[in-house]
Amino acid sequence: MSVNQREIGRRTLFAEIRRHGRIPRINLAELTGISRATVTTITAELLREGLIEEVMSESSDKGRGRPKVDLKVRGAARLIAGGKISNRSVSLVLLDFEGTQLAGHEVELDQTAHESGELAALLAGHVGELAEKIDRSLADVAGFGLGIAGIVDAPRGFVHWSPSLTARNVEFGKILTATLGIPVFLDNDANLVAMAEKSFGLGQGHSDFIVVTIESGVGMGVVINDEIYRGTRGCGAEFGHTKVQLEGALCRCGQRGCLEAYVADYALLREAMSASGGQDSRQVEELLAAAKGGDAVAGSIVERAGRMFAMGLANLVNIFDPELIILAGEQMQASHLYAEEVIEVMRKLIVQVDKAPPEVVVHKWGNQMWARGAAAYALDNVSELALQEMKDHVA
Amino acid sequence: MSVNQREIGRRTLFAEIRRHGRIPRINLAELTGISRATVTTITAELLREGLIEEVMSESSDKGRGRPKVDLKVRGAARLIAGGKISNRSVSLVLLDFEGTQLAGHEVELDQTAHESGELAALLAGHVGELAEKIDRSLADVAGFGLGIAGIVDAPRGFVHWSPSLTARNVEFGKILTATLGIPVFLDNDANLVAMAEKSFGLGQGHSDFIVVTIESGVGMGVVINDEIYRGTRGCGAEFGHTKVQLEGALCRCGQRGCLEAYVADYALLREAMSASGGQDSRQVEELLAAAKGGDAVAGSIVERAGRMFAMGLANLVNIFDPELIILAGEQMQASHLYAEEVIEVMRKLIVQVDKAPPEVVVHKWGNQMWARGAAAYALDNVSELALQEMKDHVA
DSSP states (O other): OOHHHHHHHHHHHHHHHHHSSSSHHHHHHHHOOHHHHHHHHEEEEEEEHTSSSEEEEEEEETSSSOOOEEEEGGGGGGGEEEEEOOSSEEEEEEETOOEEEEEEEEEESSOOSSSHHHHHHHHHHHHHHHHHHOOOGHHHGEEEEEESSSSEGGGGEEEEOOOTBSSSBBHHHHHHHHHSSSOEEEEEEEHHHHHHHHHHSSSTTSSSEEEESSSSSSEEEEEEEEEEOSSSSSSSOOOOGGGGGOOSSSSSOOOBBBBBBHSHHHHHHEEEEEEEETOOOOOHHHHHHHTTTTOHHHHHHHHHHHHHHHHHHHHHHHOOSSEEEEEEEEEEGGGGTHHHHHHHHHHHHSOOOOSSEEEEEEOOOOOOHHHHHHHHHHHHHHHHHHHHHHHHOOO | OHHHHHHHHHHHHHHHHHHEEEEEHHOOOOOHHOOHHHHHOOOHHHHHTTTTEEOTTTTTTTTTSSOOOEEEOOOOGGGEEEEOOOOEEEEEEETTTTTOOEEEEEEEEESSSSSSHHHHHHHHHHHHHHHHHTTTTGGEEEEEEEEEEEEEEGGGGGEEOOOTTSSSSSSSSHHHHHHHHOOOOEEHHHHHHHHHHHHHHHHOOOOEEEEEEEEEEEEEEEETTTTTOOOOSSSOOOGGGGGGEEEEEEETOBBBBBBBBSSSSHHHHHHHHHHHHTOOOOOOOHHHHHHHHHOOOHHHHHHHHHHHHHHHHHHHHHHHSSSHHHHHEEEEEEGGGGSSSHHHHHHHOOOOSSSSEEEEEEOOHHHHHHHHHHHHHHHHHHHHHHHHHHHHOOO
């Protein structure tokens, strides 16, 4: 067996064991097409490394014959952290190697945009504190996944732009890895929500779906063939800056006609201000309440945002034809965009065929879930690293 | 070795041999992680079935030692046909199992939309005639790939709608298979152009790219991770019907604001007619020539089409972040959409990062190339069938 064959086999078998939770050794050969002898060799290595463990099979307590054992990932093998940076807070979680949550906390931030070194130091402190909650330290964490808003080239850990950083074009992944002293895996936050939906949310069992997130901006995560689709330059899935109107409303990004320039909080407030000749000092919540209460101007503003959002969603459906769209977010104030009327407009704007339109579900959840998505991303990467380290041992 | 293991191994090895053109047996084990013994067993089976053959290695004519042999796909193993239905013509090609073109021809059609049974009979006749050109018959063809405009659910061979068929919701794949008496593989024509670009065009060596086609409508084929992306209901990649203007111009599909309603031939002529109070009887070619010649009204019509096309392309870039966009088509009259000015507008409308925008290339080619894409699709499917038949032999 060549080094390459052994490496492919190890990766295949470990992924299969993780996917099944627990599985008899004998089933692995059948499922993967790897010979029984090789399965035995490789699982022995994985057991020796402590990455997997044997447990009594649930089907073997029949009182006769040799007790059967299943293989499963060993939870204690690695400690994984995940985090999500929001506008004024950081959410953090710790998972074991099986993905079970061990601890979590929420930290307030005193500003939105940070100098990258300061933010890295701050995160190092908070991840360390979280580890101490379960009597471990930052150095015990095998990997930290972090979600951040903006345009992120995930494989390089490079941030083209983020509202959480004061500078553009930052090698933030490298800065984090150097500051925390552990491997850090950085991605766009909406991608990690998609990861979370896929791993333990409404995307379980779906191979192709889209997650749209609404916070202060509009984000998107796309899952194709069970994988996050990231584009080739780290700036795909920029749903918020697709154009819904040629030479339309000015967007914060400096361009015109972006979806965000019609549906984001600031866009609604700008409209209200403009309608009142600069006299409107309402917050978004008040504006939405007024629209619901029958205020004609507020109604017109909110309604247009909904129509533009529906048009953007319809374009995604026409392009991706997903089986499922998950509208995910924690802000209750985006409910006007998640409204059934908006989804109905979307259904009218998609290509009409004699087949049901994609299912649209609304999933409201807290920041801890975003952080768990980030941890799931780290878990994948740490697993890969663990298998590579093994390769070095053996070679 | 279980049936499943053998099947996976067979598929993996055959794909690897096809990908390399010619490859020494010994390299297959290293590349695939399959043991040398299994490689020997499976390649012996493939040789016995006549799907592959041994040829003298190009590196072995050094006059000493045992002559080395390479494995390659056996061209004579299967005969493959491909076709593309255009507005008023059908293009057809015949390939051997290696993908080498053996014959091709072009047939005029006397109308655009056909009854499905009649069109199937007509195609059966023309594929048969083509086979006779090389002294074979329709029954010798192992599979026929066909590209058709419209909304096609490829895995089911189901046509939701096509300008080439008089009826909607047609099981056209089944009708074709029954009429021709050979397996037929149907897909949207733009997907097959993407397949052609991937297999032997400008997409070679690219894993992620987008092909946009302009004929009477606007089509799109998306390649993600080396595969055509088809969506889940057979109606993805409907670029022509993404909305570029909420409640905008009326489209032939019955909806408003579709990209096609601004850039298709009929859209330009409608504008010219409307500007002249119904007096303008120019054809598209004349309108484009007038715009080039400085005619202000024609210029304004053509320019808006270009801006809308640029906006649609920019949205694709913001969503997919591809490394390459291929603008493919045979119609010279779409050159105003392929113009450098239009691409420049697109570059301004995409999310701005400190990285080069995706490469945009224009690839003008004839219908024979579309037909070759269809044949490439059939080649993939026939290979899969051939391997499945082997499984039945052995089991």
